[in-house]
Amino acid sequence: MSESMGTVAVIRLVTGREISTRLRSKSFRITTVVNLVVVVGFLLAMKLIGGSSGDAVGFTPSAEPLSQPLAAVAEGFGNRIKPSTVDQATGENQVREGKLDAFVTGTPEHFEVVVKQDLSPNLRNAFTVLARQLALNAGIARAGGDPAAVNAAADAARPDVRSLEPARDNQGPRMVLAIIAGILVYVSIMIYGQLVAQGVVEEKASRIVEILLSTIRPWQLMLGKVVGIGTVGLIQLGSTAVVGVGAGLALDAFHFPTGIVASAAAWAVLWFLLGYLAYALLFAALGALVSRQEEVGGATAPALMAIILPYVLAISILPADPENQAMAIASQVPFFAPMIMPMRIALGVAPAWQIALSLVLTVALIAGLVWFAGRVYHNAVLRVGARIKLTEALSAR
Amino acid sequence: MTGERLEIDGVSKRYGDLVALEDMTFDVRAGELFGFVGSNGAGKTTTMRVILGVLSADAGEVRWAGRPLDLPTRRRIGYMPEERGLYPKMKVGEQLVYLARLHGLSEPAARESVRTWTERLGVAGRLDDEVQKLSLGNQQRVQLAASLVHDPSILVLDEPFSGLDPVAVDVMSQVLREKADEGIPVVFSSHQLDLVERLCDRVGIVRSGRMVALGPVDELRTGDTVRLTVAAPQAPHGWADGLPGVRETSYSDGTTLVLLERDADDQALLRRALETGPVHEFGPNPPSLTELFRHVVSEA
Numbered sequence: 001m002s003e004s005m006g007t008v009a010v011i012r013l014v015t016g017r018e019i020s021t022r023l024r025s026k027s028f029r030i031t032t033v034v035n036l037v038v039v040v041g042f043l044l045a046m047k048l049i050g051g052s053s054g055d056a057v058g059f060t061p062s063a064e065p066l067s068q069p070l071a072a073v074a075e076g077f078g079n080r081i082k083p084s085t086v087d088q089a090t091g092e093n094q095v096r097e098g099k100l101d102a103f104v105t106g107t108p109e110h111f112e113v114v115v116k117q118d119l120s121p122n123l124r125n126a127f128t129v130l131a132r133q134l135a136l137n138a139g140i141a142r143a144g145g146d147p148a149a150v151n152a153a154a155d156a157a158r159p160d161v162r163s164l165e166p167a168r169d170n171q172g173p174r175m176v177l178a179i180i181a182g183i184l185v186y187v188s189i190m191i192y193g194q195l196v197a198q199g200v201v202e203e204k205a206s207r208i209v210e211i212l213l214s215t216i217r218p219w220q221l222m223l224g225k226v227v228g229i230g231t232v233g234l235i236q237l238g239s240t241a242v243v244g245v246g247a248g249l250a251l252d253a254f255h256f257p258t259g260i261v262a263s264a265a266a267w268a269v270l271w272f273l274l275g276y277l278a279y280a281l282l283f284a285a286l287g288a289l290v291s292r293q294e295e296v297g298g299a300t301a302p303a304l305m306a307i308i309l310p311y312v313l314a315i316s317i318l319p320a321d322p323e324n325q326a327m328a329i330a331s332q333v334p335f336f337a338p339m340i341m342p343m344r345i346a347l348g349v350a351p352a353w354q355i356a357l358s359l360v361l362t363v364a365l366i367a368g369l370v371w372f373a374g375r376v377y378h379n380a381v382l383r384v385g386a387r388i389k390l391t392e393a394l395s396a397r
Numbered sequence: 398m399t400g401e402r403l404e405i406d407g408v409s410k411r412y413g414d415l416v417a418l419e420d421m422t423f424d425v426r427a428g429e430l431f432g433f434v435g436s437n438g439a440g441k442t443t444t445m446r447v448i449l450g451v452l453s454a455d456a457g458e459v460r461w462a463g464r465p466l467d468l469p470t471r472r473r474i475g476y477m478p479e480e481r482g483l484y485p486k487m488k489v490g491e492q493l494v495y496l497a498r499l500h501g502l503s504e505p506a507a508r509e510s511v512r513t514w515t516e517r518l519g520v521a522g523r524l525d526d527e528v529q530k531l532s533l534g535n536q537q538r539v540q541l542a543a544s545l546v547h548d549p550s551i552l553v554l555d556e557p558f559s560g561l562d563p564v565a566v567d568v569m570s571q572v573l574r575e576k577a578d579e580g581i582p583v584v585f586s587s588h589q590l591d592l593v594e595r596l597c598d599r600v601g602i603v604r605s606g607r608m609v610a611l612g613p614v615d616e617l618r619t620g621d622t623v624r625l626t627v628a629a630p631q632a633p634h635g636w637a638d639g640l641p642g643v644r645e646t647s648y649s650d651g652t653t654l655v656l657l658e659r660d661a662d663d664q665a666l667l668r669r670a671l672e673t674g675p676v677h678e679f680g681p682n683p684p685s686l687t688e689l690f691r692h693v694v695s696e697a
Contacts, residue, residue, distance in 0.1 A: 207482035214449040
């Protein structure tokens with residue numbers, strides 16, 4: 001029998017128990033599935049809203065020379081064309097079946113577009129421009145000019161644009177990204193923070209805490225629990241992020257650089273980690289004040305409010321007004337930052353110095369909470385019965 | 398293995414104006430089964446929690462092998478709290494292995510020990526069940542297993558017999574006796590005084606946070622007096638009053654209970670009884686622990 005067991009070994013045991021029991025729990029499986037459904041659902045919606053990956057357009061062999069110019073025109077609008085060459089009968093069938101969005105017949109000089117009912121706005125624009133261009137080309141050729149040279153000159157012409165404020169790209173997709181990040185971080189902090197409070201009370205209510213604390217120190221038990229439950233949360237959120245980014249790439253749902261998505265996901269995971277640590281410590285302290293599961297809700301209500309309030313404000317204000325000044329300030333406030341900052345980062349409106357400041361303040365808060373929670377937990381966790389006042393738990397020996 | 402003595406020395410604990418423990422002092426010797434009795438709220442549980450370090454004393458000290466108990470030493474205590482404590486939703490086997498490992502056992506040693514003790518206590522078939530699915534009696538057996546799986550050097554059990562069926566009481570008694578015979582100090586509290594009387598080498602009776610009687614059961618039962626039953630049907634009421642060495646008498650239906658000083662002449666008492674008529678019974682009738690307990694506890 002070992003005379004003494006190192007702190008690391010003790011915490012590892014406690015952490016290991018938390019991880020193994022919670023990974024196997026039904027609630028973990030359910031929340032993981034819900035997370036994945038939310039993310040993949042959002043991505044599918046994004047793909048449907050944000051435009052398809054390309055309109056399928058068929059060409060008869062005789063109209064086939066138009067496929068290149070049509071693709072070029074469509075690209076000018078930010079759309080894509082998936083061209084294919086089919087014969088007349090097959091093409092019309094495919095239009096009827098919905099496999100083709102449009103089917104081009106005739107000759108480059110005089111073409112006809114076959115559609116099921118109507119052209120999509122994107123394709124209508126492309127074909128209209130194409131038809132005008134062909135007419136222009138014909139006119140230029142009749143006037144003795146070189147259509148290719150004129151087109152090249154026309155393509156090179158650009159308006160001069162002067163921005164009064166720095167431009168932000170990809171507003172729409174960034175907003176979706178911000179909402180996903182906001183929801184996931186919020187829900188994860190909420191779920192895993194509360195699990196800590198419930199776990200603390202489970203040990204108090206079942207009185208096993210008395211056996212545990214005759215063997216290990218209170219802070220070791222508290223820290224092991226916080227780290228263990230946090231690891232489970234990180235596994236869940238991390239896998240959601242990886243699956244989300246992976247599925248987004250596979251679905252081709254991102255119409256902007258993957259780097260933005262990956263960085264938003266990474267920041268979301270980091271802010272979950274920090275927010276979870278802060279709130280888990282708070283939840284551990286508040287949970288230690290009560291002895292029955294029914295009392296957990298009441299005891300942890302202040303912490304829950306501190307999570308819900310910034311999230312609700314952020315999710316209602318930021319999508320409409322990403323640069324909202326009050327939100328910018330709130331995102332620096334330690335307890336609020338974890339819910340607001342990942343959304344602002346995903347929106348691309350958080351300057352580096354604000355991110356740095358909020359990180360520093362949150363880490364400082366966590367350091368303070370380690371002391372606070374350690375003290376409250378130590379003084380309260382073995383006291384069974386009526387709810388203990390926070391001031392009493394803080395001032396007791 | 399030769400065990401060491403567990404000493405509780407002058408431990409005091411107050412909660413505001415309420416005195417929970419006042420100069421609580423006793424020791425539990427190696428290889429000894431020590432019974433801890435007292436009314437509810439007398440301070441038994443508080444004492445045990447102080448021993449385990451889950452409660453800090455205002456004054457006094459708990460020592461083992463002559464040194465104050467610290468966390469590494471406390472890890473060698475097998476503890477059964479008054480309020481049973483196990484994770485209700487954790488499987489019996491996993492839970493016991495976890496507790497054994499928290500007490501410092503390696504994983505293989507923990508598994509081996511859990512197998513041994515659950516077989517011994519008759520719950521080996523329930524290793525894969527959640528604790529909450531077990532009957533209260535079986536939960537109690539698991540609780541005892543939890544206090545034994547790390548091969549403790551000290552056993553501190555708060556009310557280990559409460560809620561057990563007679564078979565389980567026998568198993569529990571055997572195990573406690575066995576552990577004591579291995580040379581470790583075993584202290585347990587109980588309200589089942591007949592059991593304490595039968596099982597324990599020494600008992601301590603607490604009242605209002607103080608130890609009021611301490612010693613081997615036989616010694617406590619007799620003390621400096623001998624209680625005699627005299628069945629003399631024709632003896633008049635008051636026949637034994639005032640005889641040399643007689644401290645107390647009580648008469649009922651021709652039977653007299655006489656409390657006689659230990660060094661007084663009981664034969665003189667017998668002769669006096671015979672003078673009143675036939676004597677059908679004359680012999681020692683020491684009080685049971687229960688009577689002694691009532692007596693001690695009611696002395697306020």
